Amino acid sequence: MVVVAVANQKGGVGKTTMAALLAQEAAARGLRAMAIDLDPQGNLTRHLHPAPVRTGVARMLYEKAALESVLCDAGGVSLAAATPDLSAADLALSSKPGRDGLLRRALGPCAHAYDLAVIDTPPGLGCLAFNALVAADFVLIPTAAEKFAFDETAEVVDTVGQVRECANTRLSVLGVVVTRWQGRTIVQQDFDEALRRWAEAKGVPVIGRVRQSVVVQEAQALGAHLPDYKPDSPAAADALAVADAAFRLLGLADGKGASDGAA
Numbered sequence: 001m002v003v004v005a006v007a008n009q010k011g012g013v014g015k016t017t018m019a020a021l022l023a024q025e026a027a028a029r030g031l032r033a034m035a036i037d038l039d040p041q042g043n044l045t046r047h048l049h050p051a052p053v054r055t056g057v058a059r060m061l062y063e064k065a066a067l068e069s070v071l072c073d074a075g076g077v078s079l080a081a082a083t084p085d086l087s088a089a090d091l092a093l094s095s096k097p098g099r100d101g102l103l104r105r106a107l108g109p110c111a112h113a114y115d116l117a118v119i120d121t122p123p124g125l126g127c128l129a130f131n132a133l134v135a136a137d138f139v140l141i142p143t144a145a146e147k148f149a150f151d152e153t154a155e156v157v158d159t160v161g162q163v164r165e166c167a168n169t170r171l172s173v174l175g176v177v178v179t180r181w182q183g184r185t186i187v188q189q190d191f192d193e194a195l196r197r198w199a200e201a202k203g204v205p206v207i208g209r210v211r212q213s214v215v216v217q218e219a220q221a222l223g224a225h226l227p228d229y230k231p232d233s234p235a236a237a238d239a240l241a242v243a244d245a246a247f248r249l250l251g252l253a254d255g256k257g258a259s260d261g262a263a
Contacts, residue, residue: 001034002250003107003117004174005136009159010152011123014142014179016043017216017226018242019120022140023048024225025243027076031115031252034071036080036103038128040087044120048074049081050223056081060106061131062092067106068113078114090127099127100167104135116252125159133163138174140246145181145191145209157202174249175207177242182212207249208242211235 006019019035026033036057037044045053053072057080059065071078093099107117119132133139139160143153157173164171176199182188199206210216213235219226226239247253 001107001111001114001117002138002252003119003136004138004140004246004250005119005121005132006140006142007121007129007132008141008143008152008156009124009129010144013144013152014177014210015039016047016120017179017210017220018140018142018177019044019118020047020220021226021239021243022116022246023077023118024075025227025240026116026118026247026252028225028228029247029252032078032113033076034078034080034110034114034117035074036117036119036132037082038086038103038132039120039122040082040084040089040128041122042082042084042086045079045081045083047220047223048077048079053079053081053083056083056086058083058086058089061086061089061102067110086128093127100130100134103131104168107135116250130163130167133160133171134168136168137170138172138250140174141176142179143176143195145178145188145212147191154198154202157204173204174246175205177207178209180212181209181238205249207245208238210238210242 006015008015023033023035035044035048049072055070057070060067060070067080070080072081121129121132141153141156153176160171160173195206211234215230215233215235219229227236230236
């Protein structure tokens, strides 16, 4: 199983959109996909499972319940949902021994049952986001096509390096995805060039872009898989190109999961 955390310390940059895209597209390609919603806002949960959920990832974190016991089916994706009590995680886990590795340990027994686990993270770098980085193999960084979001992206790359040194030696950056891309405007071209230079200097791949479109917003509101919602739209083509690039980098492009070979 490959574990991907979708992270950016800034909110509103498309983390949930990217997490839903990867999980749903993996399932559509026949991969065994899990999605873990670590954001107390619960946007990924509402996107994948609009009906109310009775349990979720908080019970695993607070009560040491097995991860398998809190999963629910969400259209072919196994979902560990965010419930309202997740918002108390920083306080509830503050004195818990080994709190930073709770998710990593919970994922262990699932390693052979899934090909891909995608973790949606909250903004900032609290206990929940840190758990995601400690559990992950890769970090996918969405960044909105604007200057201040780009500054936060650089901070995420630095954070990945720090986590790799102190808690998770296998962690690396999968790549950056530009969201809310606005076409061939002068401002956008300046952003694209600045991102290209920075990414080359850091050795971080820019794996795609998803243009700003009402289609993205509609798909989110309806809980629809973006490439299926309006498959002929430019935004759907963008999303598929991002998924293709991500799966190639993860070794999942042929529809065979990592757990079909070595663990």
